Amino acid sequence: MNLLAELYRPSLSLLTDLYQLTMAYGYWKNGLAERSAVFHLFFRNNPFDGGYSIACGLQTAIEYLDKLRLTSEDTSYLGTLTGADSRPLFDEEFLDYLGGLKFSLDVDAIPEGTTVYPHEPLVRVRGPILQCQLVETPLLNLINFQTLIATKSARVCSAAGVYASDTPHDRVIEFGLRRAQGVDGALAASRASYIGGCSGTSNVLAGQLMGIPVVGTHAHSWVMTFPTEREAFDRYADAMPNNCVFLVDTYDTLEGVRNAVEVGRRLRQSGHEMLGVRLDSGDLAWLSIEARRVLDDGGFLNARIVASNDLDERLIASLKTQGARIDTWGVGTKLVTAFDQPALGGVYKLGAIQNENGQWQHRIKLSEQTIKVSNPGMLQVRRFENDSEHRGDMIYDELLDWKPGDNANMVDPADSHRRKRFSADTPSKDLLVEILRGGELVYSPPSLDSIRERVRENLNRTPAAVQRFEYPHEYPVGLEQGLHDLKSKMIRDAREHS
């Protein structure tokens, strides 16, 4: 199933910023359109003041790249755009060139579900510079948002105990559709939330399009429709005996749990089991403890306690430490809108460009802040590990001499005095894998469930100190020594000549 193609049946090729097209025109006019370049997509800070992020959005990016070509409707529209003198922005010959363009990019990327860190290229795009430029904005759009939400989801799910071996029973359900940022925001958030560890979504279209399990209880309006809460639960049980999670807080929460127990007994007599109750207001810690007692005393030891109401990872962690007996967490607004940090600041920077003789030339973007200076080269990430944990990631340049299997010496990009060494026999692997070659897909996209499994494996191998919410330990990410030396020289040269 191709989510983007389903949602946007017409071409998505103009889903880009106009400046990508103005530059494309400039490259073409100057005879540079086919000049090879390499760009990297990366972010500079983990979201939510956290210690890690979860790569996400690649499959949607592949769907976009795979279908990429400009239709005659696209080029006709571009032909209507005019400049300050009211003349066309683009000439006909250029529009014909765009219309005939067969995208031929090489794309490498870190698979979805992998833990990733600041400065690491999540996606590397190589090929004619005009093409690299046109895909910048949509790649950022797709990867930034889904990476942000998958990271939020992983944090929420970790807090809820989804990844802990002693609480395998705990679940998080994504309830965000009603408060998400539009239709695509909601669907992309459902996908990324599922990847981050949620067990299901309330969004039925996400279920239909992507096979995400759909889950639903009932609203206060159901209870308010009937003269009494007891009658509302009875009528619901009659209608849906196989899906009974009763919302118990419309009038008096514990009275609501007692009503649920009564209706649950009646359900049992007809051969059905009440699934649980939902709490949606009040002191969720105290009410869940009391609700557990009422359910257990009533003989409903397996009935689940679902809680919702503006939850996020910090509130869930606090409720856990208060001894809350909640085992299913319904999380909406704060998950799908990434409420406390609504955007990931991923960027896309040029690393190298070929000269007219086909030789690669490194490029760098300077900044007042050293940490914001881009990394030159054709970058790859090497992850070093031991039997149980990831130990550090080294960004290296495939155009330089260092090769996998050499001793590794990496330098902290924020502080060149901080270094880390890994001997040649330390187990390690490259994180970026081949996705497209010459515009053709060479990657077998994994299922959503295997991406979820990758998140679990990666978090299991990420040090606990890196995963904690308060002042997380900084996971070591460094530049390979040769790359660090080249970058330092380029900074010195650029500053001398500016």
Ligand SMILES: Nc1ncnc2c1ncn2[C@@H]1O[C@H](COP(=O)(O)OP(=O)(O)OP(=O)(O)O)[C@@H](O)[C@H]1O
């Ligand atoms: N034990 C608790 N510790 C910390 N925060 C809690 C606890 N119980 C509930 N909360 C949170 O406190 C916030 C306020 O909840 P409360 O039900 O009092 O207000 P409300 O949502 O405005 O209620 P109502 O829906 O009845 O208007 C919610 O975000 C809720 O998740």
Ligand SMILES: O=P(O)(O)OC[C@H]1O[C@H](OP(=O)(O)OP(=O)(O)O)[C@H](O)[C@@H]1O
């Ligand atoms: O709080 P969130 O994390 O965003 O989770 C979704 C919320 O949406 C519903 O409330 P709403 O008041 O919209 O409808 P209701 O009448 O079903 O409670 C639900 O009861 C949750 O409280």
Ligand SMILES: O=C(O)c1cccnc1
């Ligand atoms: O099924 C639910 O309980 C639900 C669905 C959407 C939003 N809030 C709750």
